[in-house]
Amino acid sequence: MSAFGSRLRQLDLFLEEPPSPAEIGADQAALQARYDSIAAEWKLPPARVVLTARRATGGVITYGPPHVIRISSHMSREDRLQTLLHETTHAICFARWGVAEGHSPRFWSLAKKLGVARRTAPETERLRRVREANARYAYRCPGCAAEWTRRTPFGRARLCAACERAGRPAHLILVRRPRPLRRSPRKR
Numbered sequence: 001m002s003a004f005g006s007r008l009r010q011l012d013l014f015l016e017e018p019p020s021p022a023e024i025g026a027d028q029a030a031l032q033a034r035y036d037s038i039a040a041e042w043k044l045p046p047a048r049v050v051l052t053a054r055r056a057t058g059g060v061i062t063y064g065p066p067h068v069i070r071i072s073s074h075m076s077r078e079d080r081l082q083t084l085l086h087e088t089t090h091a092i093c094f095a096r097w098g099v100a101e102g103h104s105p106r107f108w109s110l111a112k113k114l115g116v117a118r119r120t121a122p123e124t125e126r127l128r129r130v131r132e133a134n135a136r137y138a139y140r141c142p143g144c145a146a147e148w149t150r151r152t153p154f155g156r157a158r159l160c161a162a163c164e165r166a167g168r169p170a171h172l173i174l175v176r177r178p179r180p181l182r183r184s185p186r187k188r
């Protein structure tokens with residue numbers, strides 16, 4: 001392995017440092033409390049808010065009862081809150097107009113009212129590392145902004161399972177494909 005490669009590996013270990021269970025627990029409780037207070041104001045049904053390490057970025061809502069909102073723990077505190085507000089906006093749209101609302105203009109107008117400042121999930125260190133580790137083909141869901149990487153491409157168009165379950169089907173978009181192989185110089 002080259003010196004450059006081993007240096008990268010060390011950097012990865014440093015950045016791997018996960019948040020402590022106590023921090024995760026406290027932050028999850030704070031996000032839950034935030035949902036509960038918005039829910040009281042907007043007359044929304046209950047939701048269970050879960051911080052999860054299994055998503056590289058962003059979040060998703062599974063409609064209940066009760067709704068379940070899963071938020072990636074790999075994001076900064078501010079981005080976790082942004083994601084909660086985004087998913088809570090889906091809960092409001094679901095209550096008012098049903099499952100098919102998606103990211104409509106009135107979704108974004110409500111989201112803005114709730115304090116949502118960004119439209120896409122952030123690039124996280126975790127996501128970058130997942131990409132680097134096995135990234136050949138990367139797919140993004142335009143509905144929930146979740147990303148997947150695969151060693152081989154899907155043979156046909158795929159729906160995001162989470163969005164389909166949530167009643168707003170979205171086709172995965174190929175956002176990265178392998179670079180053409182460089183021919184290695186031949187030794188004589």
Ligand SMILES: [Zn+2]
Pocket residue numbers: 086090103143144
């Ligand atoms: Zn959304």
Ligand SMILES: [Zn+2]
Pocket residue numbers: 141142143144145146160161162163164170
């Ligand atoms: Zn999705």
